[in-house]
Amino acid sequence: MGIPELKENWKNTINEVTIGATKEEGGTRCKTITLGGQSTLPFLSFEGDLPNKPVIAGYVADIVPDWPDVLKNAIGKEINDPIEWAQKNVEEFGVEAINMRFLGASEATKNRSPDECAKIVEGMLKTVDVPLILWGCGEEEKDNEVLPACSHAARGENCLIGSATETNYQTVVAICKADKHKIIAEAPVDINIGKQVNILLQDAGLDLKEVVMLQTTAALGYGFDYVYTILERARIAGLQGDKLMASPQLCDIGGEVWRVKEASVDEDILTGWGALEKRGPMWEAVCAGGYLQAGADLLIMAHPKAIKIIQSTINNLL
Amino acid sequence: MALTGMQIYKDLPRTNCKECGFPTCMAFAMQVAAGQKALTDCPEISSDAMSNLSEASAPPMKLVKIGTGDTAFELGQETVLFRHDEKFHRPCGLAIRIPASLSDDEASSKIEAVNALNFQRVGATLEPKLCAVEIEGSFDAAARAKLVAEKSNKAIILMGSDAAKMEAAAEAIKDKAPLLYSADASNIDAFAKIAASTKVPLAVTGANLEELAELIEKAKKAGAENLLLGFKNDKIGDSVRMLTRVRRAALKHKFRPLGYPTILDIQASDVEEETVMSAISAAKYAGIVIIDSIEPWSMLPILTIVQDVFTDPQVPNTVEAKLYEINDPDKNSPVMFTSNFSLTYFSVAGEVERSKVPTYICVVDTEGLGVLNAWAGDKITAEKIVATMKDQGVADKVDHRKLIIPGLLPMFRAEIEDISEWKEVIIGPETAKEIPVFLTSL
């Protein structure tokens, strides 16, 4: 029986954003990653091109995050040293990029100086050969010092720098331009602010082809539905021709899921919910698998088992 | 798809006989289009016109019911491709497989385990809704079906391809309205006959959508009405693509042969893969997923993604505005307040739980807005906070008069101290994730 034509024609293509620079391109990376480029919704290969598959970046921080033991143990002793942790992510967990957060730069933790942070970046660039995503500690004042130092230490490496918000974007745009990096445009689970940040970046002279969008990620069960729908709406708008929404999208899964009780409290307290050793990585994997359907192109992930499951899921989705 | 008055008028006798109580057929047609009158109110309508019109006015995706009474599970009649276009109506159901390889005792114990599985999460009960029993192999099909019907408190799916066995099973428990899973090109006639005679729902599978549409038409001709589209893929991507195409065919193209809900038999190599495949399919248009595992660590994330994706995006998610006691607080425990927007409340409560510090959380009715939006929209004021705390009897719960307020609302401090007995207002953190550090260092 004949069935109707079920393909849709999308007007626009999602921007292609490459992160990392090889020797020929002025950096030292052996591998680069390219996000976006799709001309249809996630995985609908019957009606459009999917030139680049979603990428997993491994979560690394300069201090041990406030995480449950099941996650810390799964990562191993390397979690105590950001460079070793990054190396293990690349060599053992098989991630294609490193997401580095300087949580230790916060006054509430180690109050690490911008110089010290820059040294860590230098060491990491020497040790791993994948592209880097660099963040400060999340405190605007301190990050205004930390980010320029880290950015400068990695100049020419075409890193992805996090993050430009409505309030701090000028600093971040300036360093990305000066040191030739790509930029993360961040919005607080609000599609209009997401668009607004992109407008501000454009007005500040940045090409939107240098931008990856982040709608503050929510853990599964804790506002996942809001973020899922914003990612989906942004992706549809981008494909329908809204150039301001046509950026690849990032989700910080590892940074969010491990703080919720489903991923951090064991069955001695959550009776009947199953061993945390299994439940924690599943919480991360299901959250990631869900966001992939809504239009996530870059996933930051932490647990080696969740990373492994999602690597194979991505291959089975294509 | 609703019919217009004009479309209905064309199929009426157009004699203006007034027996319907309206002066003209056109007037009657307008009433039917508006949903005020039923076609049956016209005694003169021909049976052809009747079937034409009722077919056309039916929803583009059929509603199918499996089971009866309390255990009935309904799926279908979805209206949109994306939840932001309206909402997804009927949460994807989880069906647990009872393999044919299990002895009666083993089957019974798995059924009982399935009965017992449920999770209380953010104010809702999450549980698998169906039990999928394989009717294959050497055992007595009717006896196995009866065993499941007797023990299980879920809607039942009979899984098999042998028409004689499936008929015996379906006959034995037809009063439970089980779903027959599934007919394919090799046995469609026999299966459709069983479904028509026992009046149970039937799932149909095909090698591709074209074949599936043909088999559905065959089943319909044979008198089977409550149909599901069945899928079984090794690759999750193939499932996502097929489910998407079927949903488009039904809703965008009103293509009747594919206007039915879907059921997916998950083919995974281990429990982890089964979990992620089920979660993705549930988000992407599967009406039912059939899985093997009953591990709570697998089921909870699947049920949670279903809960999330099937939330109505147009209704602000709220929690009851009352005093919540977290970690067993006493007379000396800290008191804080927050909004009744559930995302805010559950983030705050989750972080308070994580801090292990016994705490009272007073939830103020902000009409589902987060604290900052509530303040901007005048839905939260110092007076309202003070009045809410009075209603909730917070002052009787503690000996102190210290109140922690959200870091986003520092402007309330002076006013609350002025107008209430809460004389020591402490400005808390701006984000929930800072709460544990804040509470432990109080």
Ligand code: SF4
């Ligand atoms: S009863 Fe039927 S035929 Fe007669 S006026 Fe009404 S609609 Fe027309």
